Amino acid sequence: MSAANPPSDLLLPVRADLAGLEPYGAPQLRVKACLNVNENPYAPSDEVVEDIAASVREAAGTLNRYPDRDFPQLRQALADYLEVESGVRREPETLWAANGSNEIMVQLLQAFGGPGRTVVSFAPTYSMYHGYARDTNTRWVQGARGEDFELDLQVVQRVMREERPSVVLLASPNNPTGTALPVEVQMKVLDLARTTGPQEDGRVCASLVVIDEAYSEFRREGVPSALELLAGNPHLVVTRTMSKAFGMAGLRLGYMSASREVLDAVMLVRLPYHLSALTQAAALAALRHANELMAQVASLRAERDALVTWLGDQGLRTAPSDANFVLFGTFEDREAVFRGLLERGVLIRVVGPQGWLRVSVGTPEEMELFRNSLLEVIR
Template sequence: MSEDIIYPVREDLAGLQPYGAPQLEVPIRLNVNENPYAPSQAIIDDIASSVAQAAATLNRYPDRDFPQLRASLADYLATESHVRVSPENIWAANGSNEVMTQILQAFGGPGRTVVSFAPTYSMYHEYARDTNTRWVQGQRDPDFHLDIAAVEETLRRERPSVLLLASPNNPTGTALPVDDQKRILDIAATTGPQINGRATSTIVVIDEAYGEFRRAGVPSALELLDTHPHLVVSRTMSKAFAMAGLRLGYMAAARAIIDAIMLVRLPYHLSDVTQATALAALRHSAELLGYVDSLREERDCLVSWLRENGFDAIDSDSNFVLFGQFADRDAIFHALLTHGVLIRVVGPNGWLRVSVGTPQETDAFKQALKEVTA
């Protein structure tokens, strides 16, 4: 009987495979841009104690607006980026994935368009698909930077409700210069969809998932929030914070944007356990981010090493490096895997991406790469 059942799956989902990087048990895992340094025992103990306290009231729903967490995130941003954002202008969710989905639920949907420029984060297209938002993808220059004239032409032609731009960009690692951000924001002020005969603004989302890894002198888009009310800056605790397993992403934006997000959020979407863990991690932000400087140094040394050994490597403001170019990148990927090194096949054809690990992990990657390309 079950063989006769036909399920009414959405037609645009039929035959698709779910997103996911390979999850393989190998000695060296450098494929999903994690911070390779686990939290200390003191942090583990504080998290465990905080979760135990939360467990005592798990019979009650969590605070759906989580003001304490929003205030702590605002304090962190003031320290990290030297920009004071009101807690009312902060919103958090289960990873930056849910933040992005909520943005498109509020501002996208049927009859609306979201734009981005490839190569960029492969999940952006899926956020659009999952919210029934039309997806338009432009192209970056051969050096992976944005052509502002092409961005303007695309925005004026498509009139999107949302523009997604990662800075640093994934998988290239390139940061979007602040002057380019300003020019794009100025253009986007009047390129949104027409409503009642009037042009609206395109919501510009600057995705700073890897923002803490940016090089000295590279500012955060948070500095532009006060003067550009159609800007959203997205962050995460998964990368520099070494909290990928926590699943906590957040955004800073104008209150009107936050109010729209609250219309579409699921009730009580952040559990008490998630809130307690995030608050404990934020109390130890200085220690958790203590390896960021060494990871930056390791990244820059890796770029230099790759170039010295005959590979192309892109200057990076993130904790990963895009390198190549290979006639058969899949063959290189599988050859590295036989040496116990897992990296990522992603981005333009011919290129591979490797996360920055510990010095020992990076050395293992270098040795394996030399052997498989000898």
């Protein structure tokens, strides 16, 4: 009997909470300036491409075998990179990688969230957090950030004490606002989190605090990384990614550093062999070129700061950005501004509170097109 599509009156048992939902995803359009998903606009050089290709070729010869489940070489390379980038030495055993920091956070919620558990974040923030919660059947609670997108510690305290989250997700720098959390705020949240977790078997747990540093390499001079707080805080997880500053969004390589207890728990839920041999080989090759790949970070930061100044000169508001994008506004009809830019070949993102728009920092040519187009649209 040949397989056929199921008749349309056959009901498939899709989870009730997924019914009617649309898949997540920003538009992927071919336009002159793609400034909507905070990518690094610079493609890898020929030299990097050659090295990645040679490494992947070598790994291809082993594809009859499953990849190394624990990838110690890659963890070592990530530890070396982090030490250079942030000055914090982490042991390779305290690092863990997956297919994007998205997957890292899902693994964390699989291990620490789930039915009967709560995850908390503070909006506006990265919209996928809600998705991770939904997909792991973790109750989602969203507190609000203050007027200037800072975390209001009184609000944080109230929400954490009332909701008793097992996980708190905080992006720093935050998406879509670009704002970083001051280290004092991170320390206060960590102190608070020691006793705000679920109460189980008559014992009070801590809340796991995840500081999502996807954009950390773009932080301004003097802004520290939460990696510095890992020592002495076994309930802290710092996530990073090669998708942004590293210019490797297509690779899908995210990672975290945390205490061994956190990693032990994640080991229980990770899928076996989740990181393919090809991904491991390509990531290792890319990390060998960290200096070159990161060379663009300084110019992207300068371009971002110039953009903030320019937007201000046009009488627009901006959120202070430590990332490779800027939230700006406010517009009575932000959709019209978005459409006007798109007609001129500039794709940005309608995201954040009413009236605001987000633009990623591109090459100088892309930014010039953005500036000229915006002037035409708003004048």
